[in-house]
Amino acid sequence: MIRETPDKFMLRLPEGLRNRIKEAAERNFRSMNAEIVFHLNRTYAEDETKKVDVTA
Structure with a gap:
């Protein structure tokens, strides 16, 4: 079984x-x-709910 490791990201605050x-x-x-x-x-979930369905 292969275990996926999470991405690491260096960030300057x-x-x-x-x-x-x-x-x-x-x-x-x-x-932290x-x-x-x-x-x-939470931010990206809110973004998904704000998308407009252009196919309707």
Whole structure:
């Protein structure tokens, strides 16, 4: 069985943003990575619901 490894991505954050993410993650009982992934998923899920069906 082949196990798929998650993608790794280096990211530069504006000053202060890392601390904001860390504080939010602690409030939500998540790791910083999980907090970032949560918000990315939520943002892109919202984008999907806003798409207009041009085939109708």
